[in-house]
Every structure is written in C-alpha cells, then in structure tokens.
Amino acid sequence: MQVQTGSAPTETGRWIGCLTYQSRAVSRPSESELRQLVEEARARNRSLGVTGMLLYENGRFLQTLEGPPDGLEQVWDSIRHDERHRDIEVLTEHMVSSRLFSGWDLLLYSREDRERRAGRASDLAPHALAHYVPGLAQLALDGDDLRINARLAGIAEQGWSADDIISHLIEPVARAMGDAWLADRCCEFDLTVGLSMLQLAGHAVRTHACTASLRRSRYSILLATAPGEPHMLSTAMLADQFTDAGWRVEMAFPPSKEALANQVAAQGHDAVDIALSDALPRQRALARLREAVEACHRASPGHLVVVSVGGRMFAEASASAASVxxxxxxxxxxxxxxxxAQLLRQGRSLQ
Ligand SMILES: Cc1cc2nc3c(=O)[nH]c(=O)nc-3n(C[C@H](O)[C@H](O)[C@H](O)COP(=O)(O)O)c2cc1C
Incomplete structure (x- = not known):
C-alpha cells in the first residue's frame, strides 16, 4: 500500500491512512481460531495506533483498517502475506482526517457475534441517539452523502457533542452497516462507499459541533471605542455579531483609559474589544492604545479578560496584537x- 504522509491537519494534527479489503479464508476458521486471530491482531494494532473492523461471514473476510501511514503499512504488509486467506482485493485506500473506529483496536463482526450482541442489546437501555442509527445506516448504504451531512449537522445543532455523535451514532451506524453486509442486504461496494462517507461526515461533525458549541457560548463582552476615538463603525457591527452569537454585549465610548478600566473592573466582562478607526490610520494612537490594553488587563486580576483590538492598521497588518x-x-x-470564544476556552483550560 502506498500512502503519502500529508501535511494538512486532522483532529490529532496528522492525516491517517484508511484501507478496506476483502479476501477469502483458505479454510474456514472456527470461532475460537477467529477470536485468537483477533486477540493477537488487537494487541499489535494497539501498539501501532491502528484501529478498524473485521467482518467474517461464510468464508469471506472484509476488513477496514485506519492508522498512521507507518503503522498501517506494517500491519498491511503482514496481512497481505498471511497464508490464512487468499484472493485479497483492496477495495478502497485513501487518506482521511478522522477515524471511524476510534475506540476499536479491531472490532470483530461475525454472524455468531451479531446474534450474541442482539441477545444482549435487549438488556441495555438504548442511547438517546440510537433511534437515528437505522435511518443513517440506510443513507450511508445508499451513498447519500448530502442527507448524511444534513442529518448529522441537525443533530449537532441539538447540542450533542462530537464525541457523543461519533461513539453513539457514527460507530453504531458503521456496525449496522456491517450487519447489513453479514445478512447479505448490501454488497461490498455499498459498504465501502458508505463507510468512506461516514468517515468524511465524522470529520465534518467534529468541526461543526465545535463551531456550534462556540456559537452557544454565554460569554460577555465590552465593546469599546479606543479612549477618545470618535469613529465607531466596527464597534456597532461587532455588537450585532456578538448578540447573534448569544453573548451578553455592552458598548462603551470611554473618554479615557481610566474610565475604560473602571468599567472593566466593575462589570467583570470575559472579553473587551477596543476599536480604533476603520477609516483612518491612527499611527500616533498606538502608544495610547497599548496603555488602554494594559489598563484592562490590570483591572481584572484573577479574572481572565481577553482583550482584542481592531482598526485600519490591524486590518492592513501594519500593526499587530503583540505591538499593543x-x-x-x-x-x-x-x-x-x-x-x-476560542481564546477564552483555551485560557480557562490553562488556568
Ligand atoms: C483476515 C485477517 C485479518 C488480520 N488482521 C490483522 C490486524 O488487523 N492486525 C494485525 O496485527 N494482524 C492481523 N492479522 C494477522 C496478521 O496477518 C499477522 O499474522 C500478524 O500481524 C503477525 O504478523 P507477522 O506474521 O508479520 O509477525 C490478520 C490476519 C488475517 C488472516
């Protein structure tokens, strides 16, 4: 397998390789042989950061493996030389940005396993997301990626975290698709295309759920013009944006840095934005802006205040956050x- 190491980021900062193949068992493994194979495979996969799913039915294997290119390459090299199976056919191989089987060193699926799980499932209270599983599995088997993404986005909007969606929805959907394959209700092609779509949807959900939860944040901000600054265009535009995003917003047009600092100290905002003019370069105002920023930081000891600045010089990059x-x-x-919201979260997790 040739996988290239990409440079684009993933949830862990690196792309991972994903390979799906099918093969035929040379001789039908007994249930205990299958279990032993999987136990050994799990230990090795775990040590190499590889995750995946192995389906076995009627002398046929179908396996999806995902992991860092080096680890995946090693495992794949062993598997393709393994004499317990033949007619090995790679169905898909690509780089992906998030795992589908994040919690599984190697999930085994066989008919007996499915029956055992079906027996157990009735004893367990289903997770609240369980009722979405059959419909989503069908959409994935139909290859309907638009509707998969729309449905997952709707669920993320309800407030489910990306981790919940992935472990209680996307992973069960992958298993339901495995069940469909074991029961001959779909072919390998539908299964592999559907799994690839789920993988992409899982990545979109991570991004979307993160954005949605940031949108719901209940932070408060003081939107201020720089002391003495008469122009207030961006302050007014920011007020709309922060209000729409659910923030508690106050505006201020302080005559001096002391007046601004007093307001910050009295009201305990999470963040302050200090705006210079969007129209005019205010080179000479930078020193005073730096003093106003320092005054805001000093006015809130023990309470994290994120200070943001704006104005024409920042838009044109002739001044930077660090410079003030x-x-x-x-x-x-x-x-x-x-x-x-992101800066506040990061700051609080470091506190
Ligand atoms: C269908 C099938 C799937 C396998 N899946 C894995 C796997 O996911 N990970 C793994 O380490 N070994 C897996 N193995 C076992 C490997 O082929 C190999 O026996 C084992 O990794 C030891 O590697 P080595 O012979 O290169 O030392 C699988 C074998 C078969 C027949």
Missing part, C-alpha cells in the same frame, strides 16, 4: 466572536 499587548487583533469584523 493585546490577545487578538481583528483583521476584519467577521468571525471575531468565534475567535474570542
């Missing part, structure tokens, strides 16, 4: 509420 001691400089108004 701020945590963030806006290049544009767009996306500021998400960025500040």
């Amino acid at each position: 001691g701020a945590d963030h400089a806006r290049r544009s108004v767009g996306g500021t509420s998400l960025r500040l």
Whole structure:
C-alpha cells in the first residue's frame, strides 16, 4: 500500500491512512481460531495506533483498517502475506482526517457475534441517539452523502457533542452497516462507499459541533471605542455579531483609559474589544492604545479578560496584537466572536 504522509491537519494534527479489503479464508476458521486471530491482531494494532473492523461471514473476510501511514503499512504488509486467506482485493485506500473506529483496536463482526450482541442489546437501555442509527445506516448504504451531512449537522445543532455523535451514532451506524453486509442486504461496494462517507461526515461533525458549541457560548463582552476615538463603525457591527452569537454585549465610548478600566473592573466582562478607526490610520494612537490594553488587563486580576483590538492598521497588518499587548487583533469584523470564544476556552483550560 502506498500512502503519502500529508501535511494538512486532522483532529490529532496528522492525516491517517484508511484501507478496506476483502479476501477469502483458505479454510474456514472456527470461532475460537477467529477470536485468537483477533486477540493477537488487537494487541499489535494497539501498539501501532491502528484501529478498524473485521467482518467474517461464510468464508469471506472484509476488513477496514485506519492508522498512521507507518503503522498501517506494517500491519498491511503482514496481512497481505498471511497464508490464512487468499484472493485479497483492496477495495478502497485513501487518506482521511478522522477515524471511524476510534475506540476499536479491531472490532470483530461475525454472524455468531451479531446474534450474541442482539441477545444482549435487549438488556441495555438504548442511547438517546440510537433511534437515528437505522435511518443513517440506510443513507450511508445508499451513498447519500448530502442527507448524511444534513442529518448529522441537525443533530449537532441539538447540542450533542462530537464525541457523543461519533461513539453513539457514527460507530453504531458503521456496525449496522456491517450487519447489513453479514445478512447479505448490501454488497461490498455499498459498504465501502458508505463507510468512506461516514468517515468524511465524522470529520465534518467534529468541526461543526465545535463551531456550534462556540456559537452557544454565554460569554460577555465590552465593546469599546479606543479612549477618545470618535469613529465607531466596527464597534456597532461587532455588537450585532456578538448578540447573534448569544453573548451578553455592552458598548462603551470611554473618554479615557481610566474610565475604560473602571468599567472593566466593575462589570467583570470575559472579553473587551477596543476599536480604533476603520477609516483612518491612527499611527500616533498606538502608544495610547497599548496603555488602554494594559489598563484592562490590570483591572481584572484573577479574572481572565481577553482583550482584542481592531482598526485600519490591524486590518492592513501594519500593526499587530503583540505591538499593543493585546490577545487578538481583528483583521476584519467577521468571525471575531468565534475567535474570542476560542481564546477564552483555551485560557480557562490553562488556568
Ligand atoms: C483476515 C485477517 C485479518 C488480520 N488482521 C490483522 C490486524 O488487523 N492486525 C494485525 O496485527 N494482524 C492481523 N492479522 C494477522 C496478521 O496477518 C499477522 O499474522 C500478524 O500481524 C503477525 O504478523 P507477522 O506474521 O508479520 O509477525 C490478520 C490476519 C488475517 C488472516
């Protein structure tokens, strides 16, 4: 298998390889031989960071493996030389940005296993997301990626975390698709295409759920013009954006840095944005802006205040956040509420 190491980021910072193949058993393994094979495979997969699923039915194997290119390459090299199976046919091989079987060193699926699980399932209270599983499995087997993504986005909007969606929805859907294959209700092609789609949807969910939860944040912000600054265009535009994003918003047009600091100290905001003019370069105002930023930080000891700055010089990158001691400089108004929510979260997790 030739997998290239990509440079684009994933949830762990690196692309992972994903390979699905089918093969025929040279002689039918007994249930205990199958279990032993899987036990040994799990230990090795775990040590190499490989996860996946192995389906066995009627003398046929179908396996999906995912992992860092090096680890995957090693496992695959062993598997393709293993004399317990033949007619090995690679169905798909690609790089993906998130795992489908994140919690499984190697999930075994065989008919006996399925029957055992069906018996056990009735004793367990189903997870609240369980009722979405059959419909989503069908969409995946139909290769309907638009509807898969729309449905998952809707579920993320309800407030489910990406981890919940992945472990209680996407992984069970993959298993339901495995069941469909074992019961001859779909062919290998539908299964592998559907699994690839789920993998992409899992990545989209991580991004979407993260964005959705940031949108729901209940932080508060003081939107201020720089002391003495008469222009207030971006402050007004930011007010709409932060209000839409669910923040508690207050606006201020302080005459001095002391007045601004007093307001920050009295009201305990999570964040402050200090805006210079969007129209005029205010080179000479930078020193005073730095003092205002410092005053805001000093006014909130023990309470994390993220200070963002904006104005024409920051938009044109002729000044930076660091040059005035701020945590963030806006290049544009767009996306500021998400960025500040992110900074607050990071800051709080470090506190
Ligand atoms: C159908 C099938 C699937 C297998 N899946 C894995 C696997 O996921 N991981 C693994 O380490 N070994 C797996 N094995 C076992 C390997 O082929 C090999 O026997 C084992 O990794 C030891 O490797 P080595 O012979 O190169 O030392 C599988 C074997 C078969 C027949």
